[in-house]
Amino acid sequence: MVYPYIPHTDEDRKHMLKAIGVDSLDQLFEVLGEDLLLADSVPISHGRTENEVQRMIDSIAGRNMQGIPFLGCGWYDHIIPSTVEALSSLPSFVTAYTPYQAEMSQGLLQAIYEFQSMICEITGLDVANASLYDGANAASEAANLMVGAKRKSTTVLVSETVHPFILQVLETWAKGTERTLRLVPEKEGVADLLGISELLDEHCAGLIVQSPNRYGLLEDYSGLAEQLHAEHCLLAIYSDPLSLAIQKSQAEWGADIAIGDTQSLGLPLAFGGPGCGYMAVTQDLLRKLPGRIVGATVDGEGRKGFTLTLQAREQHIKRERATSNVCSNQALAALMTTIHLSSLGWDGMVEAASQSYTKAHYLAYHLAQLPGMTLIWDKPFWCEFPLVFSDAKKMRKFMQELRNEGIFAGVRLAALTRQVKDELVLLVAVTEKRSREELELYLAAARRVMK
Template sequence: MIYPYIPHTDEDRKQMLDAIGMDSFDDLYKDLSEDLLLGESVPISQGRTEDEVIRMITSIAQRNVKGIPFLGCGCYDHIIPSTVEAIASLPSFVTAYTPYQAEMSQGILQAIYEFQSMVCEITGMDVSNASLYDGANAIVEAASTSLSAKRRSTTILVSPTIHPFSLQVLHTWAMGTNRTITLLPEKNGLCDFSSLEDYLNDDVGSLIVQTPNRYGFLEDYTAIADLVHAKGALFAISSDLLSLGMQKSPAEWGADIAVGDTQSLGLPLAFGGPACGYMAVTKELMRKIPGRIVGASVDGQGRRGYTLTLQAREQHIKREHATSNVCSNQALSALMTTVHLSSLGWSGMEEATKQSYIKAHYLAYHLAQLPGVTLLWDSPFWCEFPLVFSDQKKMRKFIQELRNEGIFAGVRLGALTRDSKDEMVLLVAVTEKRSREELELYLAAARRVMN
């Protein structure tokens, strides 16, 4: 055939019709009324050869604008060792069959087990699942787990400084149910815990917070866990895993649930996805954690083996008793994170965290000297900081002029939150991947625009 990607020939179609006792495909729709049927043929162009399609797609791809990214707000450009793609691309890992049921290979199961072990080691928690779809999904599962763990609870307290997309997903999850999402107050870009005790009551299942938060700030949770636990609620912290190379772990803050996204560990920007959510809990919540868990055991001959365990998903038990309707996980993305962490080790992870911190503070210090821009609030941050412009016209000019020089200056926070107080906030992210030369290019362009 000239077009091998067209699946059925006329002879194929005739055989299918003969098999079901019909003369034409129109007979399949004879019971439908005329107003539901398309009167004219679909206006599509003539078919193209495979080579023509490839050339067309290539020409479209060439329109993409490439540059030096200082973008962040949940998706960051970190150094990824070449081992990640090399190992994750092996045919034994990349398969058309979703790693889904118990008949997964021992190799995939072991990779997931190693991922779980690394998440537990970094977060300090006792048990991790096999990953979730992304960080926002993980936050929702933390909320669901909390309500399941505390009977008759219906309310989730949430920090107003979590990622705006996570907040949207939480509201969607609660829509049309008896669940309530209650936001705590915000002060100077941080969650204000001064009135936390007034919000805690018997209806509250958990408090969910995030550090670094949507502004890039590191938050202080001293004594928060004690207040939450005193009311019988759970404490959940969302964190960038890489940031835990520098800041306290969720376990050190007294968290019951640790969630977040592993994008900063082995996953490229890739136009915003795919990502990989993680979720780890204390031993007391082991049977409440959603999704899949891989456990290690030994067979009848004493050989080490891996198997899916504690399967409380709705495919395995009655739906009303299921921990969640999450039925799969991001196995390939989790594998990439596992290979990435294996390549870095603790010292490499700490070095990446440290370099991101130092370079971000270097850029922030020099940008703060420019007229027309200021650093928003005086709070500690890791690799991302909010730059505030005196007016929107200057902000748009700044972003456009730097883009003309091949630099993506940052993320307009107001475009994500739709909040008037964020309209002139530009989130600038600096990772260990940004070289001294790239930082100086950014500063030189910024000085030309703002002076």
């Protein structure tokens, strides 16, 4: 009998067993030893019909709480044009793995080429790769690139204001190696860069910073690149790519490496994944860029085509010469970002970023007028801001009361950092998707709770 995901018939199995010189499946696996084999059959329940499975899945999904999200801290609810799902769900894209054979994958290769080109345009840097797993992965690859670019370097500086998850991934990257992470302390919600020159020595490879940072605040990096370059160190800036429509790009700050996650450009919340890491570098770092790069070329008859190039990983070159062990790219997620950007255009990006800025500032201003909460730092921000409560009890009551009214009020920063200093900080994010009615609903509920 043929099952949907076990396509071999009894005759097929007999043929395959004969080809490898064994008489039965039991004989095939007897070399494993009795202690590794199951004595009885696998205890699974009987099969279910398609309708039964659908009802079961719907029942599980029905337990999810739904509401109006003012959640952020790295994952944001933006408007996604219907073209993104319609085109990216085409079977030719959904079923395609990372394209190795250019002659078989021209459509996907072209999409990745356009993704790279758009990332270069947004960040202002010279070359981008074919995407990475997520933003945290991009940060670890940036750290790896820094160490590889400067001989005898072992230390990477990281701002304390980067997202907690990025910091955790970087700590894992350095663990058990000769590499060292050194934190640049924060001061009033941003990286304290005044003493950065004292940290730059022959062992320092570079610095990783983030803007908007973990609090949603925009940081000022004036003169920072010059300080680092004077000591042969590199600068990597992590940014939400949508924010770059209205704030300085990494290239304008003089950065060597631009990193981040394109979740805000066409990827839904989806309970936290997948993301799509981006990475762009200057021309000088081209051959140290991890992963793959898709290039445009012409075939023997002069027709335009696309192919993978500069695949500097262990699958293609000697292991010891590989720039990274990243084994894939987020091809489908990168495609969704490409379709999203093609649908919006640059003017659409500016509009989405500007609306997010305006609506976030409107909500922040009115919340700051209420007793028991404040905006602790007078610092510029984009679409997210830190709301600080006078005590933990009020904060818990605020979040619960708003949840009862179908509003997810924000993200408790301490839930991510596990730090006492963040216990009273609620990160509130507002995107262009939030309507005036939703903002007023949030404010009305906040006024009732905090009166």
